[in-house]
């Protein structure tokens with residue numbers, strides 16, 4: 001099996017959505033799904049091009065209610081390309097046979113080969129290659145090579161741009177409006193004597209008024225000298241579609257080469273005079289397909305040099321490569337220049353409307369250790385939206401900054417108020433905005449970014465402000481319960497979305513969710529540290545500007561000592577009252593329904609609710625052991641005056657593991673992680689499950705609506721940080737490998753402090769660390785507690801204990 005090529009041998013319509021999502025090409029600025037360039041006979045072609053941060057808001061009427069939704073807009077389609085022979089009909093997908101699609105992950109090129117047979121029996125062999133440039137984020141290109149197999153005659157190629165697209169990629173949303181795009185104008189020049197046609201088109205998003213301009217340069221060439229005469233150009237000006245027809249005299253066995261090079265700009269872009277001029281000029285100067293391809297391939301080569309994780313082929317390597325590929329197509333080095341967040345489903349589909357959730361928690365570790373400037377830009381996206389988050393906090397009667405559960409353009413709460421259960425057909429209230437822990441993820445990322453980069457300037461510039469304002473919100477969320485003598489947080493939701501309230505209580509929300517309470521303590525502890533970590537003058541200025549008084553800081557400290565945590569049956573309770581819930585008949589539900597990933601929908605359709613049961617969608621309490629090393633967790637419990645018995649963690653893991661349906665792909669990532677120390681076999685099973693999430697579409701059809709970015713990034717993180725025990729602190733790179741039996745060799749690279757491209761290779765009981773040549777001081781490495789210095793330009797090899805990685809010698 002080739003671990004760098006994702007292959008589909010036939011284009012079966014029932015898997016079209018999945019294939020289109022997984023064959024998406026992108027560069028962090030925009031991405032285009034793997035839809036075919038030619039039309040479908042039944043008009044069912046669903047192209048999708050999404051530009052990072054390009055949102056639009058519309059109001060729809062659903063179930064008698066007006067609901068407002070902000071969506072990542074499906075941008076004009078740059079792909080359309082078809083052809084015809086003589087005066088025959090334009091080729092559509094139904095005439096294509098022997099289709100084969102190959103996604104080359106190393107070079108970011110999607111190749112499709114097929115044979116087209118028209119009604120008169122004329123057969124044309126076709127190869128299409130396409131790319132979305134990783135070199136120039138505004139450029140994409142499509143090449144088609146046509147070879148008449150049994151005919152000669154006039155061949156006309158039609159290359160179009162189309163702004164008549166709608167957001168209609170998610171069936172569940174079909175009652176919501178999808179008319180986010182308004183065509184503005186179109187135009188064309190040529191074709192000229194060289195056989196090149198130029199077309200352009202402009203559209204505007206309906207309410208956010210973002211102008212999007214596309215310009216295409218299409219050329220047709222015939223192998224050997226005889227180009228033939230060019231046909232009449234066709235253009236349509238008013239209806240959001242513009243095409244250019246280029247005709248040639250084709251001959252049996254002779255290659256006809258078509259190239260379409262496209263540029264895309266929006267009015268949000270920098271360094272332009274206007275979007276249309278920018279697009280037209282960029283399309284004109286991009287060069288040939290071959291030139292665009294060469295630069296694009298070099299850019300991917302550079303990326304893979306820093307980001308490839310080599311597990312020696314075998315099971316999982318293809319999925320792993322696919323994950324790194326799609327992660328970098330969503331957030332790339334180009335993202336560092338943009339004001340965008342991490343869309344949970346990539347730029348790959350319309351699920352969750354392109355919104356930004358807490359999933360960045362799973363993505364940041366990858367970026368911090370490879371593209372810290374991209375990670376920082378993503379944090380700036382949050383920081384720029386502080387005014388909105390402050391207003392949300394005020395409105396909720398809180399202090400500081402309340403970041404939304406779902407974020408889009410301006411950072412207001414974008415979570416819908418109703419959601420559809422497709423199983424029952426009922427629209428239900430959506431309380432997921434009560435997941436106040438979204439701010440915890442941001443604060444955690446701020447702190448980790450600071451720890452990895454060691455950059456106080458980052459804290460001083462904006463990191464500290466972000467963290468302190470979130471800490472303040474969390475502190476104000478607590479209330480002191482005199483009777484219990486403890487702080488409590490009431491009326492929230494944890495990460496487990498199956499529980500949005502108590503079965504016997506009307507108002508939504510839960511009390512004392514362990515994840516929220518304990519992580520609040522953690523954030524407040526970091527807030528106190530941040531105030532100390534800043535230079536004295538900056539700390540003073542910031543406290544003054546935020547009006548953060550010593551009394552407030554003292555309250556932070558008190559909360560970190562008296563927060564309430566609930567326990568039952570010798571484990572940490574997910575929330576207060578959890579112990580009173582019923583046990584679910586897991587075996588019975590599995591036997592009846594088979595796939596119970598979405599137990600919530602099953603129960604609701606039966607007129608029941610998950611709120612009555614000890615049944616979780618995903619890791620909730622266990623998130624604590626995902627984010628906090630065991631010692632840190634124990635220290636927090638001690639600080640709070642609870643005892644952390646030695647087997648509390650493992651008991652708690654087993655307990656919730658038996659009561660989780662894994663209805664989110666994030667769940668297997670977290671379980672693989674928390675089981676890594678104690679049950680390597682199960683950990684590996686969960687890791688493989690996370691690897692399969694998208695490539696096998698394990699959630700039953702959701703990948704077609706967009707990839708699961710958190711799970712993709714999470715798998716890379718499990719290998720490179722969890723199984724290696726990799727951590728960073730005070731400039732030291734620590735490793736404490738504990739590999740699953742199935743993983744005997746793997747290699748990856750990271751960037752740490754001044755050292756770019758540090759190679760870590762763990763193979764057959766040895767760890768080799770290679771530091772590339774530079775003027776930096778030696779890298780300090782600690783392997784299972786033992787220190788070594790690795791000077792730039794050197795490799796150090798250390799042996800691991802066969803059982804779990806304690807070094808036995810150097």
Ligand code: BGC
Nearest residue numbers: 344357358359495497664666
């Ligand atoms: C999960 C959330 C996640 C969201 C977006 C939901 O299904 O429960 O934790 O943030 O998907 O990926």
